[in-house]
Amino acid sequence: MLERSAVTGGHSARTVARSRWALLGGNFAIACGVMAPSGVMNDLVDSLQVSAAVAGQLTTVGAVVLALSAPLLAAWVAGSDRRRLLALWLLWYAVGHLLAALSPNFTVLAIVRTVTLLGAAVFTPQAGAAIALMAPAHARGHAITFVFLGWAVASVLGLPLHAYVAETFGWRVALGGVAAMSALAAGWVWLVMPDGVRPAALSGAQWKSVFTDPVLMAVVMVTALAGAAQFTLFTYMAPYFRQALGATPAQIAGLFMVFGVVGLVSSVVVTRVIDRLGTSRMVALLLSGMALSFALWPFAGSVATMALAIVPWSLGCFAAQSSQHARLTSLAPTLAPASMALNSGAIYVGQAVGAATGGAMLAVSGFSHLAWAALAWTVVAIGLSQWAASRQPRRTAAGAQPAA
Numbered sequence: 001m002l003e004r005s006a007v008t009g010g011h012s013a014r015t016v017a018r019s020r021w022a023l024l025g026g027n028f029a030i031a032c033g034v035m036a037p038s039g040v041m042n043d044l045v046d047s048l049q050v051s052a053a054v055a056g057q058l059t060t061v062g063a064v065v066l067a068l069s070a071p072l073l074a075a076w077v078a079g080s081d082r083r084r085l086l087a088l089w090l091l092w093y094a095v096g097h098l099l100a101a102l103s104p105n106f107t108v109l110a111i112v113r114t115v116t117l118l119g120a121a122v123f124t125p126q127a128g129a130a131i132a133l134m135a136p137a138h139a140r141g142h143a144i145t146f147v148f149l150g151w152a153v154a155s156v157l158g159l160p161l162h163a164y165v166a167e168t169f170g171w172r173v174a175l176g177g178v179a180a181m182s183a184l185a186a187g188w189v190w191l192v193m194p195d196g197v198r199p200a201a202l203s204g205a206q207w208k209s210v211f212t213d214p215v216l217m218a219v220v221m222v223t224a225l226a227g228a229a230q231f232t233l234f235t236y237m238a239p240y241f242r243q244a245l246g247a248t249p250a251q252i253a254g255l256f257m258v259f260g261v262v263g264l265v266s267s268v269v270v271t272r273v274i275d276r277l278g279t280s281r282m283v284a285l286l287l288s289g290m291a292l293s294f295a296l297w298p299f300a301g302s303v304a305t306m307a308l309a310i311v312p313w314s315l316g317c318f319a320a321q322s323s324q325h326a327r328l329t330s331l332a333p334t335l336a337p338a339s340m341a342l343n344s345g346a347i348y349v350g351q352a353v354g355a356a357t358g359g360a361m362l363a364v365s366g367f368s369h370l371a372w373a374a375l376a377w378t379v380v381a382i383g384l385s386q387w388a389a390s391r392q393p394r395r396t397a398a399g400a401q402p403a404a
Contacts, residue, residue, distance in 0.1 A: 011134050018192040020146050023127040027150025029181040030120045032158035039162025040171035041238045048106045052239045053359040059235045062117050063352035067345045069121040082130040083193040090186035093119030097179035101172040129199040145271050152267045152318045156260035160253040167249030206338040218388040220346045222381050223324045227350020229377030232358040233370050240367050251303045258307050262314035270319040279327035280389035286316030291378045297371035
């Protein structure tokens with residue numbers, strides 16, 4: 001068959017396709033673990049007898065670990081064979097979640113989860129780098145986007161499943177499920193990925209060029225601000241749905257399902273239209289949808305109205321992140337490996353800041369002001385994004401001519 005004989009960057013098209021699916025599966029397991037606190041929070045709070053604000057710090061601490069360790073570990077693992085590297089860190093992730101499920105108290109859980117998330121810090125960026133090296137130049141964007149769809153799929157299946165399993169069987173069973181998925185994903189990666197995939201390490205000159213370019217850094221900051229906006233509210237969605245809306249476990253899972261399905265569909269659509277619309281315009285549109293949801297949130301007093309209110313946010317939740325990656329690539333293609341790594345870190349910085357902000361507000365004034373804080377973060381992000389867009393016609397670092 002043609003597909004079996006076609007060779008891409010030294011690898012057959014069939015090998016690349018199988019690797020894409022395995023890496024998507026790995027990202028699905030990774031995302032389920034990263035997002036687990038939001039889905040299991042109700043039972044975790046009841047079981048370990050901590051407040052929602054305290055439990056929310058699992059997201060804060062985890063995001064800090066991911067933000068700091070991702071670039072550091074990227075330098076450390078440079079030159080490693082990606083088949084072995086990715087399978088090993090997925091196994092690390094599996095064992096960590098198994099131990100987390102057995103934690104006797106919140107302190108032990110927080111420590112184990114912090115160490116476990118090093119697996120996510122390595123796997124997600126290195127999976128993208130690996131498939132970029134394996135895929136042909138004309139299909140590289142699609143391959144990278146496909147691998148990262150694992151996160152969007154996790155929001156559709158993983159997060160609602162977490163919420164339902166935790167509400168029905170307990171948070172320990174939910175974390176045990178992440179351990180099982182991660183172990184299966186490790187085996188899948190080991191079976192289908194070829195040996196010898198070793199992306200080049202990022203140079204110090206590339207990092208310096210990114211850090212000294214005001215437009216690129218503004219775009220990265222937009223990612224952090226958008227993350228802060230979302231996780232100010234997202235971290236505490238499950239307790240809000242139960243306490244403020246009186247939602248049942250099935251309704252909570254249903255709301256997460258709406259959020260995830262819309263987010264996945266939006267991510268797929270954006271990959272098809274972003275080149276025609278332009279990256280900066282796409283980001284502005286998606287951020288505006290988030291702002292609309294945050295403005296409507298306080299007025300959604302039932303499960304049905306909340307399901308409608310979260311749709312604009314869902315449209316931008318995952319698609320905005322991938323659009324920001326594409327935006328950085330269009331601004332300075334030669335700096336994309338460094339700028340995208342920094343942008344990935346910014347996502348986690350935003351999560352940490354948002355979860356911490358929401359937790360502090362929750363402890364002082366309850367749920368009443370979380371949506372307004374999220375809206376404020378988003379407005380700042382939109383303003384900075386528009387400033388960066390107005391500067392895009394100018395030449396950026398390394399002489400790259402940005403796209404409008």
